[in-house]
Amino acid sequence: MQREAAEIREEWLGRALSTLPADRPAAEAAISGLYRLIGLPPPRFHWVSSPVAALATVPPGVRLASSEAGDRISEWALPPRFSSLMRELCRELDAQVRWVHQPMDQMIRQVVRGSLSQSTTGSLLIPLRAAHDSRHRPGDAWYGTQCVSWVAHYDALRRVAGVVFTPEQTRRFELWAAAARSCGSWWPHDGVCVLSERPVAMHTEVWGDDGEVRLHRADGPAVRYTDGWEAYAWHGTRVPSWVITDPSVPRIAGEANVEVRRCAIEHIGWASYIDRAGLRLVAAAPDPGNPGSELRLFDMRGETRVLLAVNGSVERDGRRRQYGLTVPGSLDDPIAAAGWTYGLSAEQYSLLVRRT
Structure with a gap:
């Protein structure tokens, strides 16, 4: 049934x-x-x-x-x-x-x-x-x-x-x-x-265990109507057209919306964005919550830093996604930064068997 x-x-x-x-x-x-x-x-x-x-x-x-x-x-x-x-x-x-x-x-x-x-x-x-x-x-x-x-x-x-x-x-x-x-x-x-x-x-993608879908298109509008009106979306998040058509470092720097910035960076790729933006590497360390992967902490200038990590679970295409998380600029230790994203101390995060 x-x-x-x-x-x-x-x-x-x-x-x-x-x-x-x-x-x-x-x-x-x-x-x-x-x-x-x-x-x-x-x-x-x-x-x-x-x-x-x-x-x-x-x-x-x-x-x-x-x-x-x-x-x-x-x-x-x-x-x-x-x-x-x-x-x-x-x-x-x-x-x-x-x-x-x-x-x-x-x-x-x-x-x-x-x-x-x-x-x-x-x-x-x-x-x-x-x-x-x-x-x-x-x-x-x-x-x-x-x-x-x-x-x-x-x-x-x-x-x-x-x-x-x-x-x-x-x-x-x-x-x-x-x-x-x-x-x-x-x-x-x-x-x-x-x-x-x-x-x-x-244009949609399947993302849920029960076949749930969400709007997504990496090379154009996700929805278009006969009068030419259209909307853009990145993995289920509505974004301005530039996120899809021209996700440049200057545009990202001038964007106030955190979610829009995240989508634009994901479109470029976190590693590519960090390279293009010239972000300074603060520190790197093996990820205790994801054996075999590395945590890298970069200075974004200002009051925030970005932690580059690898997803603990496998995506639908069989790969592990690399992603970035913004953390307070006061953090110098990648493990402490990873713990902060979970509400844990560096010591508590180090004891995780495996994060997802």
Whole structure:
């Protein structure tokens, strides 16, 4: 049964990451049904080519209140009503599962729901957040309502565990499922709903034990839409385009965001970056937590230093990754610096059998 659940997870993951054109009639029919469930007539539909276009677009003939600006989704009137509708349905479906199917539910929550939630966060949520640029409230709660993870969870319960939902529960569930499989994200207003087409390109990598994926592309945008809007990502972290196209030492030195700097250095390669930047070697020592590997401590100028180490575990390609960690500039001993990254003293770190 776990294998069947994993197959359903992959089925829904494929739908979530699809780059095929949206099935507009199916999406509009499903969302119309959801509007009826909250007591509203079907809206007029306005399709756009990307999430950034959706947030910047005011549909023709529509006057939106200031509270319905793209950076204030949490204040919109309809998303909370739809989210409440979803949560109510989940409570009802959970009641159908309780007791009899509880062990199966726990397995499916882990194999299907948890895995898909991580994959969605590491892939689809990145361009949605990027579309909000630097705005403070990008509406993650609303995007979570549209996430395929909860839909796939209950779909797997029906197909794998044989849970039977009532006809009315099935009718409501199928509206959400149809919307999830038919289009990209959508943004509901009273009388009009804005929908985004899917991307035309999406590059991901597998990184988790249960097939979780995240956005990654080392030689171009990880996501691209038909209007040319695109987003870059390095191993699941959204980055500016220069991190991928021109990760130079001067750009890295001028970057304030620590995570962006880390990604750019990883793209260059820590050893190459240290050489290009002319960092001074402070000290080197065998790594007691990773026999056969060496710890090297470099001065980065200023109040920090960088510890160059080798990963204790093997990557998917069979290699051990070399990586750097910033440590306080007051540390002169590589072993003490390695211990500091774990919250240990140099002596405690030296007693480790093997780190990972």
